[in-house]
Amino acid sequence: MTRVGASDDVPELARIGAAALRALLDAHDVSAVEVVEAHLRRIEARDAEVRAWAFLDPELALHQARTRDERAGSGAALDGVPVGFKDICDTADMPTAYGSPIYAGARPGRDAACVAATRASGGIVLGKTVTTEFAGRNPDKTSNPLDPSRTPGGSSSGSAAAVADMQCPLAIGSQTAGSTIRPAAYCGVHALKPTFAAISFAGMKNLCARLDTIGLMGRSIDDLALFRCGLLGAPFAPLRPAEDPLRLGLCRTPYWDRASPAVKERVEAAAAALATAGFAVEEVPYPAATPDPGALCWAVIEFEMARTLAAEYAARAASMSPWARRSVENGRAIAIETHHANLRALAACEKAFDDLFGDFDALITPAAGEEAPVGLSDTGPPTFNTPFHVAGLPAVSVPLSVAPAAMPIGLQVIGQRCSDGRLLEVARAIELALE
């Protein structure tokens, strides 16, 4: 992806991405203050159109940068790099509203694990990015920076838009059905949705703990690898080249018919190009004997929403959207026995994919079934995300090349459970082969 709105005006330090910034910061060629200032200028120029931020205090961000510069930098993975946080992440020094008027201005007074890890790794908490209400389906104000008449996707709307628009190099999102991979595809950025529970979700507002997963967004696979090291408290370890030949399974899922002609064409062309480039690519069916993943995913989410949003529903239902209220009510109507059967079905999905994966380095499928839809009232369907998310597998969204005027299309690359580093290596090999 090279298309970016008003890209002529992008300050150099906002354009180059996290890994390149780290190299300049390490070499003392730039200061963290200069890095933050460049991003603040970009935000100032673009915020009226993109509206990616739920909270941003330039002075608070600059204060962190000055503190870092006074200490001359730690050399840790995220040292001096500004990061945006989806506004479901609690922050000690900023309000956290979970996309809900119920929590407007609320200050939890503590950092989520991902925020604390970012600070410990030297990163700068730039601000809080817009989330849909409680990271669900009711959108907020953010537009797609590539076409403001279109949705950026959700629920990690602000994170995807801010990274795509070079307002921050890295941002945290989350995914309960398709809320990281899909907006990344719609906005043309890279994203990693780790293996379930592999990176701590602690201190982020739960929509459905059984499925809630943190999401990482950046503008290259290398930036995602850097981000992951920082979140895990590890020093940056560059990705190794993936050894050849890699074996890929093209999984059309049961929903291939719902993909747009352009998505089908681009994903099939990518599969063909990878085969030409020497990858072993074969078609794999979605595992049989697994239940409808979309229906399963939403049934589990609604059951849990009736619990995770019970306090809000009891005290402030009028301040919840009709969607949130209806979800809580739907969830209350689901019998315990049904929910238990659904949890068993999730375990069956995990096992089916673990069995399937013996032979493949990764599966490939669309990251979203369509280009970003027009209109801001709906964040688009997670059709191609839920079939893999219910199995807890790690996934990466890789932007595919499209015509200059076209909206982005993403390739979803799905890895084996607990092999997230390896997945990034495979995704980079795929991207290199497609370039």
Place this chain on the structure above:
Amino acid sequence: MTRVGASDDVPELARIGAAALRALLDAHDVSAVEVVEAHLRRIEARDAEVRAWAFLDPELALHQARTRDERAGSGAALDGVPVGFKDICDTADMPTAYGSPIYAGARPGRDAACVAATRASGGIVLGKTVTTEFAGRNPDKTSNPLDPSRTPGGSSSGSAAAVADMQCPLAIGSQTAGSTIRPAAYCGVHALKPTFAAISFAGMKNLCARLDTIGLMGRSIDDLALFRCGLLGAPFAPLRPAEDPLRLGLCRTPYWDRASPAVKERVEAAAAALATAGFAVEEVPYPAATPDPGALCWAVIEFEMARTLAAEYAARAASMSPWARRSVENGRAIAIETHHANLRALAACEKAFDDLFGDFDALITPAAGEEAPVGLSDTGPPTFNTPFHVAGLPAVSVPLSVAPAAMPIGLQVIGQRCSDGRLLEVARAIELALE
């Protein structure tokens, strides 16, 4: 268990338990104010010795009871029943300190899902029970109500002690290694540790999200069934009798040698009595090819503690115990690849038990390997809990009969994944057969 300290003084309404209270409340034979007052009297009489409460405001509890009585009761599962909450559960109207001086007096300003569910089901939030520091291994002030020279176990120390001492009929705990089943065994109460993620942990402080599980404590299986319905937002459905013959697997685990003579004798005698009573009881080995569950459990916990407690460690390490600091430091030293291998090992444990369980209605094993140890500086080892907790299976602790002067011994009954209601039925059948 009938032995209770100073039991002659126990007010009738504090003694009879949740299901019996519900019947009286439903029949309008007692008011919620009377129920709460009875428990407050019990607490007043015993708190100097047991020290089970981290926060208790009698007026706040009575206010909830008066409000309930004015509305004449809802008939919901927990209507008018006082419940204690481990002080890792956020509460909108009470402080929540997570057992740490860092959070002394902190007010999160919102209810955890289990607190909201209790309120929605008509329950009264009586107060916050003592937890070890961050629900880990560093104990606080609570003593075992059956012998104040002994630990009540932990980390759900106050919940187990308060329920055992009839200071509340029901209490919420949590378990990351053995923190619900073991203190229940030490204090002689009943406990249910549900299937992983089957009851929402949202709004409770994470020690290790991959293993953190809510725990339910009461003084009978029927009370646990009532509590579970309330937490799930369901009307109370009495347990059905478990049909005969039930097939039980006596699993000594690889750690049988570490159990005390009395525990071995009582558990073996229970297995023999169940066989005599018509249960099919056979020995089952702990699944081969699974890793050392204790070491695995603690490695996963320490890795996650380095993340979930990163903010506290960065800003307030001096206010953390040596244990907590060391755990964070140990967790930082664990390589990502090792942690990923550990997560895969947890998945392998789940699969091994799911395969094993095809033929059994439940497994039985000690709930704790020893009677409550003397001294308050250590909450005892989770030796017999971790082998099953790493597989995410639901477990119940059933007190076994012991000599009048002896400390309690518990039988751990382990059910199939996502069959928590069925497990309660099986546990009740076991208890009836042993009476």
